[in-house]
Amino acid sequence: MRISQLEGKRVALWGWGREGRAAYLAVRSRLLSMPLTLFCSEAEAVEAAALDDKLLSVETQATAERLSAFDVVIKSPGISPNGPAAVAATASGTRFIGGTSLWFAEHAGDNGVVSNTFCVTGTKGKSTTTSLLAHLLRASGRRTALVGNIGVPMLEVLDPQPAPEAWAIELSSYQTGDVAVSGAHPDVAVVLNLFPEHLDWHGSEARYIEDKLKLVTDAHPRIAVLNAADPRLAALRLPNSEIRWFNRADGWHLREDDLYRGDVFVMDTRPLPLPGRHNRSNLCAVLTALEATGIEARPLAAHAQSFRPLPNRLQVMGTRDGITWVNDSISTTPHATLAALDCFAGRRIALLVGGHDRGVDWSEFAEHMRDGAPATIVTMGANGPRIHALLAPVAQEAGFTLMAAGTLPEAVAAARAALGEGGVVLLSPGAPSFGQYKDYVARGRHFAELAGFDPDAITAIPGLGIA
Structure with a gap:
């Protein structure tokens, strides 16, 4: 659905974060005289009222009855279409779409x-x-947009002038379905891996996997770049797309830490500023995607050396009094936490885990701790007690220190005391930040402050936007 096709329909916006504001501005820029209704929180309603848009009605209760009064609801990504109100409205004929869908259309x-x-x-x-x-892409001389879930909503770059020569778009599982319902097809779609996540939003692990894969199963990209090492992805058959595989011996892959294209050695990836072997492995995905579009990938591989790592992602902030502080606040799954631990294997680690409880199973993580536990684990947040209960018997058998904290400041204090003269304090919570923080960025900023670092210096994402 294009924005022009909204004309004459009853349209509402649901959510007033950055995505919601981008949707409002995009729709209003094309449809100046169309009435709109906004569903948002009471605090956001005050901000929206300051726009003084006479054609914008603001409501704070998005009930099934009210949502059902509209033909189309443009919702922000964080709002699940699987909630009772949205499900009831969908059954009555309301169509829910996101800004990503409008952009692609x-x-x-x-x-x-x-x-x-x-x-x-x-x-x-x-x-x-x-x-x-x-x-x-920029190293190849192409003007490129870095947008999407990474921090710039698609509707904020609806019609940039001049247009980028390439679009690098991050999509969360909240947005992949939006591409599918847009009726448009990505040129290239890359799927890296699949683990259970966001189960509260999707409703189940099966639906999460289904929604994630809609980018390739339903959006029918021209080319699908898939990880041959992921069992679910390796089993996919996509008759409407050309498949290019990475992490396979006949393409881009790693042998130990060495990068190969087929049987040809390209480079040692260990010096690259890519935290964790899984990220160095994902360099293979990038090179495969470039190669699939006819770009000479091999000469570009060396440019990974000048890449600047992103904040909140296995970010080594520095060392204070012999303790190295690592900010992996974006970690929202136990699998991500395991990958973070692997990056610092062999070092004395105090790990901080826990946050918003969305029902993810931590039993596999607990089993890994029998042989691969850090020196200390500090549980915290809403799901902290549940994780702590799982780990308690393992800690007795494996001999690591297990501590409990209610908040991040308490967890940091406990970790600092446990390490004493030196080691690594690793914030890799394996859970969202909701409840105690607005988002993972706010959690990372607070962690930086508690560790004695400037939060402003760690939060900027290099290269965001169009350049």
């Missing part, structure tokens, strides 16, 4: 393909991978 060519788009999704590593993709 606006940019589709005659064949439905949105040219020069590289869409990246996956449970972990997608932000770093998308940023690295943009970095190498």
Whole structure:
């Protein structure tokens, strides 16, 4: 659905974060005289009222009855379409779409393909991978947009002039379905890996996987770049797309830490500023995507050396009094926490885990701790007691120190005391920040402050936007 097709329909916006504001401005810029209704919080309603838009009605209760009064609701990504009110409204005929869907519909060519788009999704590593993709595209001389879930809503770059030569777009599982319902097709879609996440939003692990894969199963990209090492992805058959594989011996892959293209050695990846072997492995995804579009990838691989790591993602902030502080606040799954621990294997670690409880199973993590536990684990947040209960018997058997804290400041104090003269304090919570923080960025900023670092110096994402 294009923005012009909203004309004459009853349209509402749901959510007034950055995505919601971008949707409002995009719709209002094209449809100056169309009435709109906004559903948002009471605090956001005050901000929206300051716009003095006589055609904008603001409400603070998004009930099934009210949502059902509209033909189309443009919702922010964080609002689940699987909630009772949205499900009831959908059954009554209301159509829910997101800003990502509108953007793709606006940019589709005659064949439905949105040219020069590289869409990246996956449970972990997608932000770093998308940023690295943009970095190498720029190194090839192409003016590139780094946008999407990474921090710039698609509708904020609806019609930039001059238009970028390439689009590096990060998509969360909240947005992949939006591409599918837009009727447009990405030029290239990259899927890195699949682990259970966001189960409260999707409703189940099966639906999460289904929603994540809609980028390739339903949006029918021209080219799908898939991880051959992921069992679910390796089993996919996509008759409407050309598949290019990475992490396979006949393509881009790692042998130990060495990068290969087929049987040809390219470089040692250990010196690269890519935190964790999984991120160095995702360099293979980037090179495969570039190569799939006819770009000479091998000469660009060396430019990964000048890549600047992203904040809140295995970010080594520095050392204070012999303790190295690592900010992995974006970690929202136990699998991500395990990957973070692997990056610092062999060092004395105090790990901080826990946050918002969305029902993710931590039993596999607990089993890993029998042989691969750090020196200390401090649990915290809403799901902290549940994780602590799982780990308690393991800690007795494996011999690591297990501590409990209610808040991040308490957890930091406990970790600092446990390490004493030196080691690594690793914030890799494996859970969202909701409840105690607005988002993972706010959690990372607070962690930086508690560790004695300037939060402003750690939060900027290099290369965001169009350059």
